Structures are given as C-alpha cells and as structure tokens.
Amino acid sequence: MGSYQRGKLLQVNANGLYCEQADVYIDPWRPVERAIITHAHADHARWGMKYYLCHHHAKPILKLRLGQDENVQGLAYGEEVTMNGVRISLFPAGHIIGSAQVRLEYKGEIWVFTGDYKLINDGISQPYEQLQCHHFITESTFGLPIYKFPSPFEIYAAMNDYWKQNRADGYNTVLLGYSLGKAQNILGHIDPSIGNIYLHGAVANTNEALASVGYHFPGERVTPETDRSKIVGDLIVAPPSVADGPWLRKMKPYRIAMCSGWMQLRGARRRRGVDMGFALSDHCDWAQLNQAVLATGAEHIYITHGYEQNYARWITEQYGLDAHIFKTLYADSEEDIAEPKEDVLEPKEDIAEPKEDGRDSTNKGLETEKQTAE
Amino acid sequence: MDFIQLFDQLDQTTKTSLKIQAIYDYLVAATESDKIYVVSLLMGQKPKRAVKTTDLRIWAAEIANIPLWLFEESYYVVGDLAESLALVLPEVDIVKDYSVKELYIQIIELKKLEAAAQRVVVEAYWASLTGTGLFLFNKLLTGNFRVGVSKKIVVKALAKYLEHEEAGIEHRLMGKWDPQSESLTSLFDADKQGDKNFLPYPFFLAYPLEEDITTLGPLSDWILEAKLDGIRGQLIVREGELFVWSRGEELMTDKFPEFDKLRSLLPSGTVLDGEIIPWLEDAPLDFALMQTRIGRKNLTAKILKEVPLILVCYDLLEWEGKDMRALPLVQRRALLAQVLQDYKSDGLLRLSQRLEFNNWEEAESYRIDARLYHAEGLMIKHVNSPYGVGRKRGSWWKFKTAPMTVDAVMIYAQAGHGRRANLFTDYTFAVWDGDQLVPFAKAYSGLTDKELIQIDNWIKRHTLAKFGPIRSVKAELIFEIAFEGINLSSRHKSGIALRFPRILRWRKDKPLAEINTKQDLLNLIQARQ
Numbered sequence: 001m002g003s004y005q006r007g008k009l010l011q012v013n014a015n016g017l018y019c020e021q022a023d024v025y026i027d028p029w030r031p032v033e034r035a036i037i038t039h040a041h042a043d044h045a046r047w048g049m050k051y052y053l054c055h056h057h058a059k060p061i062l063k064l065r066l067g068q069d070e071n072v073q074g075l076a077y078g079e080e081v082t083m084n085g086v087r088i089s090l091f092p093a094g095h096i097i098g099s100a101q102v103r104l105e106y107k108g109e110i111w112v113f114t115g116d117y118k119l120i121n122d123g124i125s126q127p128y129e130q131l132q133c134h135h136f137i138t139e140s141t142f143g144l145p146i147y148k149f150p151s152p153f154e155i156y157a158a159m160n161d162y163w164k165q166n167r168a169d170g171y172n173t174v175l176l177g178y179s180l181g182k183a184q185n186i187l188g189h190i191d192p193s194i195g196n197i198y199l200h201g202a203v204a205n206t207n208e209a210l211a212s213v214g215y216h217f218p219g220e221r222v223t224p225e226t227d228r229s230k231i232v233g234d235l236i237v238a239p240p241s242v243a244d245g246p247w248l249r250k251m252k253p254y255r256i257a258m259c260s261g262w263m264q265l266r267g268a269r270r271r272r273g274v275d276m277g278f279a280l281s282d283h284c285d286w287a288q289l290n291q292a293v294l295a296t297g298a299e300h301i302y303i304t305h306g307y308e309q310n311y312a313r314w315i316t317e318q319y320g321l322d323a324h325i326f327k328t329l330y331a332d333s334e335e336d337i338a339e340p341k342e343d344v345l346e347p348k349e350d351i352a353e354p355k356e357d358g359r360d361s362t363n364k365g366l367e368t369e370k371q372t373a374e
Numbered sequence: 375m376d377f378i379q380l381f382d383q384l385d386q387t388t389k390t391s392l393k394i395q396a397i398y399d400y401l402v403a404a405t406e407s408d409k410i411y412v413v414s415l416l417m418g419q420k421p422k423r424a425v426k427t428t429d430l431r432i433w434a435a436e437i438a439n440i441p442l443w444l445f446e447e448s449y450y451v452v453g454d455l456a457e458s459l460a461l462v463l464p465e466v467d468i469v470k471d472y473s474v475k476e477l478y479i480q481i482i483e484l485k486k487l488e489a490a491a492q493r494v495v496v497e498a499y500w501a502s503l504t505g506t507g508l509f510l511f512n513k514l515l516t517g518n519f520r521v522g523v524s525k526k527i528v529v530k531a532l533a534k535y536l537e538h539e540e541a542g543i544e545h546r547l548m549g550k551w552d553p554q555s556e557s558l559t560s561l562f563d564a565d566k567q568g569d570k571n572f573l574p575y576p577f578f579l580a581y582p583l584e585e586d587i588t589t590l591g592p593l594s595d596w597i598l599e600a601k602l603d604g605i606r607g608q609l610i611v612r613e614g615e616l617f618v619w620s621r622g623e624e625l626m627t628d629k630f631p632e633f634d635k636l637r638s639l640l641p642s643g644t645v646l647d648g649e650i651i652p653w654l655e656d657a658p659l660d661f662a663l664m665q666t667r668i669g670r671k672n673l674t675a676k677i678l679k680e681v682p683l684i685l686v687c688y689d690l691l692e693w694e695g696k697d698m699r700a701l702p703l704v705q706r707r708a709l710l711a712q713v714l715q716d717y718k719s720d721g722l723l724r725l726s727q728r729l730e731f732n733n734w735e736e737a738e739s740y741r742i743d744a745r746l747y748h749a750e751g752l753m754i755k756h757v758n759s760p761y762g763v764g765r766k767r768g769s770w771w772k773f774k775t776a777p778m779t780v781d782a783v784m785i786y787a788q789a790g791h792g793r794r795a796n797l798f799t800d801y802t803f804a805v806w807d808g809d810q811l812v813p814f815a816k817a818y819s820g821l822t823d824k825e826l827i828q829i830d831n832w833i834k835r836h837t838l839a840k841f842g843p844i845r846s847v848k849a850e851l852i853f854e855i856a857f858e859g860i861n862l863s864s865r866h867k868s869g870i871a872l873r874f875p876r877i878l879r880w881r882k883d884k885p886l887a888e889i890n891t892k893q894d895l896l897n898l899i900q901a902r903q
Contacts, residue, residue: 267795
C-alpha cells in the first residue's frame with residue numbers, strides 16, 4: 001500500500017492497463033491473473049486470463065469466444081465490488097450489448113476507463129451513462145473533425161430503402177457488419193416485413209448467445225442445407241471477412257453494403273469495393289468525443305487509441321486539459337479494414353509481436369469469425 | 375442539381391451498363407443548358423483551379439472553428455482536399471439548388487477576383503450546399519473534378535441518347551472544347567461541322583500481348599514494327615492549317631514548331647498517325663531529352679537545334695479529305711509509303727519500317743534486345759486490320775521488352791490519395807552508395823491491396839521520424855523496382871532519374887546488404903550509351 005501514488009491508480013504496462021492497488025488489469029493483451037473486460041470484442045477480451053469480470057450481458061459472448069469453461073463472473077451496471085480498498089463498478093458505455101465503462105475509486109480519486117463507447121442511443125445497447133471523474137481514459141477512434149456521423153435512425157431508414165430497392169431490382173442485399181455489435185444494431189432496426197433475413201454463422205452464434213440473456217433478433221442461420229435458390233431479394237447479414245471469400249458467391253445476385261463509421265470517407269469505401277457504405281458506427285464521432293471529455297469534469301485525460309497525438313494536442317490547446325497518451329494494443333475491431341491508427345501498435349519489446357500481417361487484434365477477431373462460420 | 379444524383383449513381387456502381395444507363399437517364403431528364411457542361415465534366419474537362427488551396431484550408435478551418443494544423447492532419451487522413459473541406463464545414467440550415475452551368479461559370483469568374491472577394495462568394499456557396507453537392511462544388515473549386523467513368527461510357531450513353539453512331543460521337547468529342555461556346559447541337563449535328571478542321575480521329579490503341587507470340591498464327595498475317603519510345607501523335611493538315619494532337623487528346627501544335635512547314639508541303643486533307651521522337655543526324659536521341667523539351671514554356675533556338683523532332687509515321691487516316699480508316703492496314707501502309715515518297719517533308723516525316731523476320735523466334739529475340747534498336751518492344755498489327763477506335767483486342771498488339779530492374783530498400787513512406795488515403799502507399803527507395811543509402815526513386819504501384827495493408831502496418835510500427843505527411847522508416851523492406859529508362863539528372867539528389875518506376879515485387883528473401891548500388895545504376899546508364 002505504501003507504493004500507492006496519487007494520480008497513478010491506472011497505468012499501462014507490458015500486459016495492459018493495470019491497477020496495482022487492486023492488482024487487476026482492464027482489457028489486458030497478455031495473460032494475467034485477473035481481468036476486468038469492458039466488452040467482448042477480440043482486441044479487448046483476449047485469451048488466457050485466470051479470472052474475468054464483465055457485465056452480465058457480455059458474459060455469454062465471452063464464453064462463446066474464449067471457451068465455456070473460462071472463469072467469468074458477471075456484474076450488473078452500478079453494482080460495486082471492492083478489491084484491496086479500490087471500489088470498482090461498471091456503467092453502460094453504449095458501444096454494444098453488455099459494454100461497460102469501468103469506474104475505479106480509491107481514497108476519493110475517481111478514474112473512468114471508457115473501453116469503446118458512443119453517446120448516441122442506438123436503441124439496442126444499454127445507453128451511455130455520463131460519469132464524473134478526475135481521471136478519464138478514453139478511446140479516440142474517430143478523433144478528427146472529419147468524423148460527423150449522421151443520426152443512426154436516418155441510416156436505418158436508408159438501409160431499409162436500400163433493401164427495398166434491391167429487392168425490387170431482383171437483387172439480394174448483403175449488409176456487412178461485425179458479428180458482435182454491428183450485426184445486432186442492424187437487425188434491431190431493419191424492417192423484417194420487407195423480406196427474409198439470413199445470417200452468417202458468426203452472426204447467428206452471437207445472436208444465440210445473446211438470446212440466453214434475453215435479446216432476440218430476427219433472421220435465419222445459413223447452413224449447408226439452406227436452399228440458396230430460395231434466397232431472392234432477401235437480406236443477408238454477415239461479417240466483413242466474408243467479402244473476399246466463397247461464402248458470398250452463392251448469394252448472387254446481390255448488392256453489398258458495408259456498415260461502419262469508416263464509410264464516412266469515400267476512400268475507405270472505394271478501397272472496400274462495396275456498392276454502398278453506411279456510416280453506422282458504435283464509436284463516438286468528433287462532437288460526441290468532445291462532449292464526453294468535457295462532461296466528465298476530469299482534468300486529466302488519457303487517450304488509448306485512434307489519432308491519439310492529434311486528439312491529445314487538440315484537448316490540451318482547446319480546453320486546457322492535461323492530456324496523455326496511453327499506448328495500448330486496442331484496435332478498432334469494428335471491422336477488418338479498420339487498421340490500427342497511427343502509432344497504436346508500437347509494442348514494447350516484451351509484448352508478443354503482432355502477427356506477420358500486423359493486424360494483431362483485428363486478426364484475432366477475424367479468426368473468431370472464421371472459426372464460427374459454417 | 376440532378377447532377378448530384380448522377381454522380382452518386384456513378385460512384386456507387388462499378389458496372390459499365392449501369393453507368394451508361396445512369397448517364398442516359400440524366401440526359402433525358404436534365405435541364406437542356408446543363409447537359410453540355412455535364413458532358414464536358416464527364417469527359418474529364420474541368421475548369422482550372424479558381425482559388426488557392428491554402429486559402430480554402432484557412433477559410434474552412436476558421437469556419438469550422440478548428441486550428442489549421444488539425445485541418446491539415448485531417449486532410450492527410452482523408453487524402454482529398456475537396457472532401458476534407460466538405461467534411462469539416464458545419465451543417466447548413468437551408469440547402470439551395472444550383473445548376474451545373476451556374477456553378478461552372480461562377481468558378482471561372484472567381485478566378486478573376488481578389489482573395490477577399492473570392493472568400494465572400496465561396497462562403498456563400500458553402501453556406502447553402504451539403505453532402506455530395508458540397509463535395510462536388512469543392513472539387514470544381516480545386517480544379518480536381520473527376521468522375522469514375524471512362525470516355526467510352528460517356529460516348530455510349532451519348533450515342534444512345536442522340537441516336538448517333540459511337541464512332542461519330544467519339545470523333546466529335548476529341549480534344550478540348552469549351553462548354554460555354556458549344557451545345558449538344560453544335561457539337562454533334564453533322565451540318566454544323568463545317569469549321570471543325572482541327573478535329574482529330576480517335577486513336578486506335580494496341581493491346582498488350584500476354585500470350586505466347588506464336589499463338590498469333592502465320593507470321594505473314596502480321597506487320598511488325600519497332601515500338602518507339604516517343605509521343606504518339608496525330609498530324610492533321612487541312613485547308614492550309616496544321617494541327618498536332620497527342621494521344622491524351624491535347625492539341626500540342628505549338629510544342630512542335632518544326633512541323634509548321636508541313637502545312638504547305640502536304641496537301642489539304644492529310645491525317646497521319648505516328649510517333650514523335652527526337653532525331654538528330656540519322657539517329658534517334660534519348661526520350662529523356664524530348665521530355666525536357668516538352669516541359670518547356672519557351673522553346674529556344676538552342677533547344678530546337680539540339681533536340682529536333684520528327685514524326686515516324688505508321689498510319690494514314692485521311693487522304694485527300696477522305697477517311698481511310700476502313701481500308702486494310704496493308705493498303706493504308708502502301709499508300710502512306712507512296713505519300714511519303716511523293717511529298718518532300720524535309721526529313722520531318724519518316725516511314726515506320728516494317729521489320730522482316732523469318733519466324734516468330736527471330737521476332738522474339740528482337741523484342742528481348744529491343745533497347746539496342748532504340749525501341750521498347752514490338753508492334754504487331756494484322757495486315758487486314760482497319761483503323762479502329764480505342765483499345766481493342768485482336769488486331770493490334772504491343773509486345774514490350776522486359777523492364778530493367780533493381781533491388782532497393784524503402785526509406786520513406788507517404789500516405790496515398792483517394793482509395794489509398796490513410797494508407798502508406800507511396801514509397802521512396804534507396805540503393806547503397808558506399809555505406810550510405812541514397813534515395814533514387816519513388817514508386818506507388820505494383821503491390822496488391824493485401825500487401826499494401828501489411829506494409830502500411832509495418833510502417834506504422836517502424837517509423838523513425840515524421841516530417842509532415844512523410845515518415846522515414848527503418849531500412850528493412852526490400853523491393854524489386856522495374857523501370858523503362860534511366861538517365862543522369864541534375865534535379866535528383868542521387869543524380870539519377872528513372873522512367874516509369876514501379877514495384878515489381880516485395881523481396882522478402884533479400885538481405886539489405888545485397889541490394890543494388892548506385893554504381894550498378896550508373897553502369898546501366900553507361901551500357902545504354
């Protein structure tokens with residue numbers, strides 16, 4: 001206890017974001033004893049921890065992805081656990097179902113780590129709850145003023161129109177979105193009266209896991225037995241990784257749209273080679289990010305990933321806040337085109353080197369998708 | 375502005391048939407006065423940049439309430455200035471509808487104003503446009519307007535709409551014309567064509583030969599010529615006037631003052647197709663010399679004397695005012711040879727020699743050694759081929775000699791633009807000079823998307839220093855660089871300039887110590903002279 005220093009409750013070390021006082025990591029990237037998990041995306045929820053703590057609704061996904069035998073404890077939003085005097089609780093982050101901000105309080109000093117988050121209520125995930133704190137650790141995936149996402153409800157309407165139009169033209173509609181989060185965000189708002197909805201195995205598996213905690217989404221799993229000739233003018237929801245593979249070929253003729261915040265930029269959309277891009281994001285855009293940072297009342301801001309140098313400079317100059325960069329291995333796991341931004345991936349020597357193709361965490365996500373595909 | 379809708383449609387599909395349909399639908403529905411402007415834009419003609427881009431950045435950053443550095447950083451990520459401007463500008467309350475014609479003319483007028491007055495005009499448009507409309511306005515403003523359609527697509531849509539033949543439409547659309555002084559009628563109605571002496575024919579382009587040369591059948595069915603390294607040009611003499619068009623459909627007559635005397639040497643109604651190359655005392659000069667000459671604004675007597683140009687003719691498209699393009703090549707060539715013999719050209723026109731080989735193997739070995747003959751490969755044309763339009767498979771082939779290559783290491787990287795935005799795709803390469811690495815070439819193309827993403831990620835993890843958008847990286851990744859020409863240059867730090875450098879492959883097998891040296895490059899230059 002004598003080692004405790006004010007203003008250092010959470011620090012980044014080789015394993016991840018660490019609270020020494022409580023001896024617990026948050027979203028670590030190397031195997032440790034105890035881990036608090038903000039949400040079940042692959043770059044935040046990794047293999048090899050002896051003990052996991054997460055929100056109740058993230059638990060079935062964590063078990064689906066990491067193994068049913070893993071030692072995972074669920075916690076409700078607002079419920080508090082104490083670890084060596086540190087009061088720890090989870091609050092909704094609005095990112096995906098079961099995503100949480102982690103609040104830590106010790107000797108009157110409050111720290112909040114957002115994980116990934118968004119302020120806009122998508123009607124599916126538990127809506128973001130604004131917390132007050134002294135030290136705020138935030139992502140800045142879309143931390144540039146070029147990111148201004150349209151209202152998701154405009155996007156849902158556009159998606160339904162897109163499907164209707166394609167159906168009228170005799171095409172199937174393929175919507176690409178990460179199997180956890182984006183897929184449910186889409187399925188929760190698509191109009192099932194337009195036609196039949198089919199799901200890639202990775203999406204269906206996620207939905208089944210979520211059903212165990214009371215979430216139900218429309219759509220039928222595509223299996224080897226599915227009669228493809230009956231899929232006409234219908235909707236197919238699949239993870240982005242299918243875009244280059246043989247799975248999708250059987251769905252022809254189709255028009256394909258990518259659902260992701262990156263689709264706001266023409267270049268990203270063209271690189272993807274899709275017919276359409278919907279800028280549907282589960283992250284804060286520029287305005288939301290600034291709003292959240294200011295509303296915490298925090299004087300010390302730590303930025304984990306995404307244009308972090310620029311964002312740190314901006315809040316220092318513009319708002320006079322004390323901003324730091326926490327070098328983490330979090331990536332935007334929303335989909336596989338989201339390359340880790342700038343210097344996020346500069347692992348220290350003792351960190352497992354990302355794989356050959358460099359997309360360490362997103363890669364993991366893709367593997368998960370592949371394993372669970374039909 | 376239903377043009378916005380058209381742009382979105384063209385942008386959202388890669389299918390040619392849908393693009394043609396979209397343009398056709400637009401032409402059917404659009405305001406008459408807008409059509410000619412839209413055709414001009416679709417054909418890739420655009421007004422010149424009207425406002426300084428630095429001014430636009432400053433104005434937009436001020437309106438968006440962000441510091442200029444943050445705008446610049448955003449621009450690096452977007453990779454497109456017009457789009458960056460559109461994204462940072464605040465949402466507007468009332469969106470107005472403008473005609474393409476109005477915006478086009480307004481932008482031309484803007485160029486005449488002082489910066490302060492320009493700002494008033496630009497801000498007024500910014501305050502009443504949104505989304506794609508705002509993006510397109512910025513594209514016009516920055517002189518960078520581009521639509522993802524080929525000329526062929528526009529020609530097909532116009533042909534369908536006007537119920538004309540495609541070849542005729544293509545002919546009329548050649549070269550630069552001003553939408554402010556044309557209309558669809560003046561451009562395309564046959565009886566209003568009288569004063570269009572300057573119009574070239576669409577170029578017929580050869581397809582690269584990828585199969586084995588022997589698959590072409592009997593050698594006697596083909597006319598083989600040297601593929602010269604110059605500027606493809608069409609030379610027109612009509613009514614005592616002379617025009618020279620480049621393949622890029624640029625009128626380049628004044629770049630070639632020596633050709634002027636052909637006005638009186640050749641009869642009216644003569645159109646020749648050939649390669650413009652530098653030629654001195656019975657031998658070709660290096661292409662690099664011509665490149666410097668073409669780049670000059672003022673052609674001095676000195677340079678005209680040092681780098682004189684000639685046209686090596688390989689086709690006759692018009693003779694005595696008649697379109698000869700439908701004749702078989704062998705007949706056109708015979709006539710061409712006759713014309714060049716009958717009419718003195720003061721050495722300005724030379725016939726492209728038909729190369730005689732006994733078999734395909736001989737042709738193949740010529741191609742391999744093409745550089746020895748000042749050529750970059752072979753042209754293989756069917757004896758009976760008519761002169762077609764555009765690039766078509768089957769009757770005209772080009773068969774290039776293998777490029778020169780060196781192994782080099784990447785030392786700098788920069789983010790690309792457009793679909794490569796936010797991805798480090800533009801690299802600078804170096805070779806050894808003693809124990810120093812000296813940069814000698816930049817290259818952008820040749821890698822797959824997958825490799826680009828891998829390399830991008832590697833760059834982000836191996837950055838040594840940042841200079842604005844440029845990063846210096848650890849000298850570790852080795853690539854084989856291919857190029858078509860190499861020369862000494864005083865403009866480059868290494869003293870060497872490459873022609874068409876591109877990445878052939880990523881050499882993961884090659885250690886840094888074994889890449890090429892500057893001396894290797896100098897030896898290549900030596901060997902060519």
